[in-house]
Amino acid sequence: MTELKHYFAPTSLDQAVECLKDGDVTILAGGTDLTPQSQAGRIKIKHTLMNIRHIPQLTGITLEGREIRIGALATITEIMEHPLVREHLPVLVEACDHFASDQIRNAGTIGGNICNASPAGDTLIPLLVLDASVELASMPEAKLYRHSMPLSTFFVGPGKTRKSLCELVTGVRIPLPAPGHVARFFKLGTRPALDISTISIGVAGTLKDGVLSNARVAFGAVAPTPTRAAQTEQALEGQRLDAATIERVAAVARDEVKPIDDVRATAWYRKEMIHNITKRILSHVAQA
Amino acid sequence: MNVAEKKARVIEPDSLIGKRIPKMDAPEKASGRTRYIHDINLSGQLHGKILRSSRIHALIKSIDVSAARALPGVHVVITAADIPDQRPIGVAKDHFPLKVGRVRSQRDEIAAVAAESEEIAEAALKLIKVEYEDLPVISDPEQAIMPGAALIHPEPHGADGSHLHLKQGMSIAHKGKPDNIAMRFDYVHGDVVQGEAESDVVVEDTFKLHYVTHCCMGVSGMIAEFDASGNLLMYSNTQVPFLHKREFADYLNMDPARIRIIQPPIGGGFGSKLDIYPFEVICLYLARAAKRPVKMLFTREEEFLASPTRQPVLLTLRSGCKKDGTLTFRQVHTLHDNGAYTSWGATTPFVMMQTFSSLYRVPHCDYHTAAVYTNNPYAGSFRGYGNLQATFAIEQHMDMLAEKIGMDPLEFRLKNAQDAGETTGQGMSFKSCGFKDCITTAARRSDYSRKARENAANRGKPGNIKRGIGMASMLHVGGGAKIYPSDGCGTILKMDDFANVTLITGASEIGQGSETVLSQLVCEELGLPISAITVVNNDTAITPWDVGVHASRTTFIAGNSAIGAAKKAKSKILAVAAKKYDVAEDELDLRGGFVIQAASGEVVVELSKLLRNLHFQDKAELVMTTFYYEPPSVHQDKGFKGDVSAAYAWGTQVVEVEVDTDTGQVRMTKVTGAHDVGRVLNRLGIEGQIEGGVVMGQGYALTEDLLIQNGVMKNPNFRDYKLVTAPEIPEMDIAFIESMDGEGPQGAKGVGEAPSICIAAATANAIANATGVRMYELPFTPEKVYRALRGQTPKLYWKPWKAD
Numbered sequence A: 001m002t003e004l005k006h007y008f009a010p011t012s013l014d015q016a017v018e019c020l021k022d023g024d025v026t027i028l029a030g031g032t033d034l035t036p037q038s039q040a041g042r043i044k045i046k047h048t049l050m051n052i053r054h055i056p057q058l059t060g061i062t063l064e065g066r067e068i069r070i071g072a073l074a075t076i077t078e079i080m081e082h083p084l085v086r087e088h089l090p091v092l093v094e095a096c097d098h099f100a101s102d103q104i105r106n107a108g109t110i111g112g113n114i115c116n117a118s119p120a121g122d123t124l125i126p127l128l129v130l131d132a133s134v135e136l137a138s139m140p141e142a143k144l145y146r147h148s149m150p151l152s153t154f155f156v157g158p159g160k161t162r163k164s165l166c167e168l169v170t171g172v173r174i175p176l177p178a179p180g181h182v183a184r185f186f187k188l189g190t191r192p193a194l195d196i197s198t199i200s201i202g203v204a205g206t207l208k209d210g211v212l213s214n215a216r217v218a219f220g221a222v223a224p225t226p227t228r229a230a231q232t233e234q235a236l237e238g239q240r241l242d243a244a245t246i247e248r249v250a251a252v253a254r255d256e257v258k259p260i261d262d263v264r265a266t267a268w269y270r271k272e273m274i275h276n277i278t279k280r281i282l283s284h285v286a287q288a
Numbered sequence B: 001m002n003v004a005e006k007k008a009r010v011i012e013p014d015s016l017i018g019k020r021i022p023k024m025d026a027p028e029k030a031s032g033r034t035r036y037i038h039d040i041n042l043s044g045q046l047h048g049k050i051l052r053s054s055r056i057h058a059l060i061k062s063i064d065v066s067a068a069r070a071l072p073g074v075h076v077v078i079t080a081a082d083i084p085d086q087r088p089i090g091v092a093k094d095h096f097p098l099k100v101g102r103v104r105s106q107r108d109e110i111a112a113v114a115a116e117s118e119e120i121a122e123a124a125l126k127l128i129k130v131e132y133e134d135l136p137v138i139s140d141p142e143q144a145i146m147p148g149a150a151l152i153h154p155e156p157h158g159a160d161g162s163h164l165h166l167k168q169g170m171s172i173a174h175k176g177k178p179d180n181i182a183m184r185f186d187y188v189h190g191d192v193v194q195g196e197a198e199s200d201v202v203v204e205d206t207f208k209l210h211y212v213t214h215c216c217m218g219v220s221g222m223i224a225e226f227d228a229s230g231n232l233l234m235y236s237n238t239q240v241p242f243l244h245k246r247e248f249a250d251y252l253n254m255d256p257a258r259i260r261i262i263q264p265p266i267g268g269g270f271g272s273k274l275d276i277y278p279f280e281v282i283c284l285y286l287a288r289a290a291k292r293p294v295k296m297l298f299t300r301e302e303e304f305l306a307s308p309t310r311q312p313v314l315l316t317l318r319s320g321c322k323k324d325g326t327l328t329f330r331q332v333h334t335l336h337d338n339g340a341y342t343s344w345g346a347t348t349p350f351v352m353m354q355t356f357s358s359l360y361r362v363p364h365c366d367y368h369t370a371a372v373y374t375n376n377p378y379a380g381s382f383r384g385y386g387n388l389q390a391t392f393a394i395e396q397h398m399d400m401l402a403e404k405i406g407m408d409p410l411e412f413r414l415k416n417a418q419d420a421g422e423t424t425g426q427g428m429s430f431k432s433c434g435f436k437d438c439i440t441t442a443a444r445r446s447d448y449s450r451k452a453r454e455n456a457a458n459r460g461k462p463g464n465i466k467r468g469i470g471m472a473s474m475l476h477v478g479g480g481a482k483i484y485p486s487d488g489c490g491t492i493l494k495m496d497d498f499a500n501v502t503l504i505t506g507a508s509e510i511g512q513g514s515e516t517v518l519s520q521l522v523c524e525e526l527g528l529p530i531s532a533i534t535v536v537n538n539d540t541a542i543t544p545w546d547v548g549v550h551a552s553r554t555t556f557i558a559g560n561s562a563i564g565a566a567k568k569a570k571s572k573i574l575a576v577a578a579k580k581y582d583v584a585e586d587e588l589d590l591r592g593g594f595v596i597q598a599a600s601g602e603v604v605v606e607l608s609k610l611l612r613n614l615h616f617q618d619k620a621e622l623v624m625t626t627f628y629y630e631p632p633s634v635h636q637d638k639g640f641k642g643d644v645s646a647a648y649a650w651g652t653q654v655v656e657v658e659v660d661t662d663t664g665q666v667r668m669t670k671v672t673g674a675h676d677v678g679r680v681l682n683r684l685g686i687e688g689q690i691e692g693g694v695v696m697g698q699g700y701a702l703t704e705d706l707l708i709q710n711g712v713m714k715n716p717n718f719r720d721y722k723l724v725t726a727p728e729i730p731e732m733d734i735a736f737i738e739s740m741d742g743e744g745p746q747g748a749k750g751v752g753e754a755p756s757i758c759i760a761a762a763t764a765n766a767i768a769n770a771t772g773v774r775m776y777e778l779p780f781t782p783e784k785v786y787r788a789l790r791g792q793t794p795k796l797y798w799k800p801w802k803a804d
């Protein structure tokens, strides 16, 4: 059972980060990870359970200068339906479309997906290839302190991030993609809906005259964290996407990942899929 | 029409048979009003919880429950030591509800608590200390059957190490077993040596069938209460109230007459509630000790861990035929992983051998099963009862043999298919048989032959998506199954003074829609609308005897029983009306709530009025009838031969798939089914039954896989145990072949299990049609298919275990 002593539902960011100061707090957003994990005994709810759903600063999807800001509380459904996201970040819509079921999408938030830091977290792969950064807030002294860091450096292990116990994720920021930007996401599972990824792949870059630059590749469920694939990106950078290049890049990708065997698949199959799907995605990009 | 004509009221003929009638319990269920066992709470009730083994195979060195007993709010804590008169349960009586001295599987029950809340009961479990001494885990039945293998139920030894030779007739739980073989089945007709000599081609393959489980939406549960006189009232989800009442009485050493079972609406059965499980007996022990009602409900994880599974099977099949397409013989050896204890799963050979011996005409058939103890979960009965496993092997061999002799697989099947009037080597006699109609209808509606040809031609062409089409057929009991000396069901029917009828039947409703179909049959006889009936079917103190919901028997057996009672009521009513109105009895009929002139439909009297007259006359009488139906089937002889069912159901399903050769993903795009159901009674109900069965078969074929490694269940949750979800459900085209069975109620036969049986087999054939690659092992998960496509799957071969 839980050690829960205290329930707190702050209505402002200041209250929330103040509460976080002593560190003995469990943050509740949509609860779609927290509830099953605590029921299965995998995590313990701490002294205070803080429901962050009434904090206005964590909501909304807005265009701020050359960046789209998605509040931590934005649900998967809101993101999927939002016109700004649909117009500028179709790859994120694609990932949301393969995320869980309607019920879970209506409750689950992007902040929760990021903080849960699952190697199979579905929004994380498109966010990585979109160069997203995470906004963090805390109250080290008596004042609200906010900073951000690139998502690519945020994850350190399954369920582990560089966020301290006293910090709250307030949102993610995504630079507006430049003209010629292309991005693709693919999720592989046993069934098309309500499945945890066996592997997932995101690819992005700028395509000009058949040549891909600013290449970004990220893989899910093949490492302890969702990761950018440096070698694959390098193999892809500045290349014309002909059949030989695609085959070569797919082989680099297969060799780069170091997955494990688990209930969903063996490492061998995951490597094969990284190869085959990378190839498939790049062929689609080349045809676009 | 003139005014005079209008006066004589005429009731037009109408029938309920074949109509689309919504299930009577649907509004309650759809609006969330149904009160399942979860919603029932008795005042003074305690909550029971079970401590399960944390080891797979171990000796129990000590159990310390003192801290649990001391916890405030805990009323009772029991272990085997507290129940000295424990009797073994299960099909082979090899199973104590609370384990004595040894645990043999992950689900094993060690202690139980009754407390004032679930939370307190949970907390108490955590305070129980158990010391174990681990034993080697035997999780591979191939090892368990080897001579010299460590034993799961060893014979007890004396203090000096000598064998204690216990009395004959004692159960396995007491006297142990000298080997790990729980059960053997050996069946033969003809002579397979001769059959093989006559064969032009022979194929032999090993098939491997996996663990799946029922996944009922309603988890298991029960409430037990002893009253002040020692009578026991149980709220139970059992599918077998009458036989279980007797068994429970045995386990409690009490008079069965003092046990009453009430079945609240059951949240799914599918065979899972056909045996008595430890939790049920433990709940009774707790209630007896606590002298308070005790409620026990599984968590979802517990439902996975401690429910029975479908029987996993390793099966080697050798089949032959002549060049002209005549089947010559079949030789079958199966190794059933029995798990640690024996439940109905071990007895699936009863059904499996029927498929091998009798689905197609086979002159020579030889069948052997060994069910072997391991430290794995144990299997129970599950919709289809071994038939999915048998059909998986047979129907792949039908395609493979056809290919070997260069014959069209459709023609090959038709050549060997059974016809009405035949009696098989196993003694099954087919009075009605729409098998060939099923095959040709499913083939025509799916355009099977053309698609199969085109798909095969497309295999080598570019593109990663390959289409495939595959066919499989099934034979299953459709008129009950005489697995006990009786296969009967009783009915009590009464009519009130408003011409409403109450049907009191022994047949349990487990969601299959029996209540609605039985109502239809009764109302059809009595010329009443469905709204005029109330069904009582869930209380052993009220309902007449029945042997339980299994073997697709309820519509057939309980239906005939209900019709029998309704016919008696009808003739009584007509006799009264004939006398009162001075008309010949056979000129009258019942229709639309009236007694009518049979020929013209003209109203004689309103039925309710007639019944009121009957009640209020000097020699008052009520219309109340009883009927007991026993089908004309026979119990099998020692060689498993005999006409075990009053009718047999047939079906053919054609599955279409798309295989992604880059990923191994298989998408089921369409299922075309043709089912010989005798006659459609409730069209809506039977469509639902077939659609649900198809989806269950789809899960078995593609996604569901209960992973057991070294006796440990790896995925006891819905995240990792993957049921089929809505978007994957294929298009379905279902046709009904109405063979009008002479014995069936209104011509109908049972169909409950039929629709899930062929899907896996047909899917395997479809994948082979798409890719040229044979799949011998279920389920067809993307990785398994991908490996097979890349030649990364070693050929399965299990050297058949030989009968002594």
Ligand SMILES: Cc1cc2nc3c(=O)[nH]c(=O)nc-3n(C[C@H](O)[C@H](O)[C@H](O)COP(=O)(O)OP(=O)(O)OC[C@H]3O[C@@H](n4cnc5c(N)ncnc54)[C@H](O)[C@@H]3O)c2cc1C
Pocket (backbone or CB within 6 Å): A026, A027, A028, A029, A030, A031, A032, A033, A034, A035, A036, A052, A072, A073, A098, A099, A100, A101, A104, A107, A108, A109, A110, A111, A112, A113, A114, A115, A116, A120, A121, A122, A123, A167, A168, A169, A170, A194, A195, A196, A197
């Ligand atoms: C049936 C089911 C299917 C699922 N399918 C998928 C799927 O297909 N793809 C997928 O990626 N995930 C899936 N999930 C996981 C889950 O839904 C997602 O990870 C979701 O985004 C979590 O969001 P939440 O708001 O519910 O998080 P919560 O459960 O509320 O929180 C998750 C974790 O993050 C912390 N946290 C939440 N918000 C913040 C914040 N703003 N600042 C700091 N810490 C925070 C919490 O303390 C907790 O540790 C599934 C879950 C279920 C139950």
